[in-house]
Every structure is written in structure tokens, then in C-alpha cells.
Amino acid sequence: MFIVDDITRIDQNHRRSRALTHNGIAYTAGQIPDDMSLDIAGQAGQVLAKIDDLLREAGTDRSRILTAQVWLRTMEDFAAFNAVWDAWVVPGRTPARCCGKVEMNNPACRVEILVTAAL
Template identity: 50%
Template sequence: MTDIQRIDQNQRRSRGIVHNGLVFLAGQTANDLSGDIRQQAREAFAKVDDMLAQAGSDKTRVLSVTIWLGDMADYDGFNEVWDGWIVKGESPTRACAKVAMHDPRVRVELIVTAAQ
């Protein structure tokens, strides 16, 4: 049986799970919800980077990213930050959709799967 590593777990959820060489991250959002899409995306990616490091991985090992935007008008601004975050030649698969967020100030949420 393979061990399951749970990262930042509480009663309701784990922010990350490592199992069988894969890393699954819960939705990562900015803490400061007053910023524009670029600021929120940079902060969410920083949290992804931190969680991946805790799991023994990094952004070059990302396999897939699901991107939830509160408003598709933020798509181009998000992509500016995305293009600066991904490593050339290491781009993951991705999907992007407009979602009604739990808090309307949340502009982006990232759900990531990576290899360890």
C-alpha cells in the first residue's frame, strides 16, 4: 500500500495530497482580494510554487492546471501572468472556465496536478 501525504490538512480539507508520485493541489487563490487579476494571479501562483515545494515538486513538473476565472474579461490579464510563470518547453495542459466564486472579490482560482 502506498502512503498518502496530506499537506496543510484540517477537518474539512487538505490543501495538497501526494500519492503514487502525483501531487494534487486544492484550489489556490490570492489572500489579498483587493488586487486586479494580475496581482491575484501572481499571488495564487506563488502559493502553488510553495505547495509544490512542500510536496517535493516544482512548476516544471506540473501536468495540468484548471483555471477558474470570476470574469472572462480577466482572461488576457491572467495569460500575461501565466506566460511569465510557465517554464518554456514545460507547459502543462490547462482548461479555463468562468465560475461563480464563493466570494465575488476572488478573480482566479488554480487547481493543479503535478508529478512529484
């Protein structure tokens, strides 16, 4: 963790921070799966676990997520992704969310997610 002024940067390198906190808000960078050979359910589960870890390190959790941006490689994965997402989000505390299809940097990557959460 690296703190400058009132910004705390988590897992920072020369290009990005995986997450940061500022003024009572935690922001994550887009998170992708480690094992891109998995189907959408497996990749989504890995990404959501990474988000849980980052939020924990930032001092918050998924019940405090304000917004989520989800990018899928194909909308054919939409229903299967939503099944994993729906099991993960906290009932009654669902964030504002958008979901769209994008061309991924790595064609094997099926999902990327970033969230913003209150501390």
C-alpha cells in the same frame, strides 16, 4: 504534513488538505489569493506563488505540472491572466490546461487555480 499509508497530506484540516501526494503525483486544492482587493494580475501572482510553495513542500516544482484548472470570475480577465501565467510557466514544459468562468464563493476573488504535478 500528515502521512497515512502512502498518502501524504499537506496543511490538512477537518475539511480539506491544501495539497497531497500519492503514487508519485502531487495534487493541490484550488488556491485563491489572500488579498482580494488586487487586480487580476496581483491575485494571479499570489495564487501562483502559493502553488509554488505547495509544490515545493510536496517535493516537486512548476516544471513538473501535468494539468492545471483555472477558474476566472470574468472572461474579461482572460488576457491579463494569461500574461501572468505565460511569465510563470516553464517554457517547453507547459501543462495541459483548462480555463473557464465560474461564480466565485467570494465575489471579490478573481481567480482560483488547482494543479496536478509529477513528483
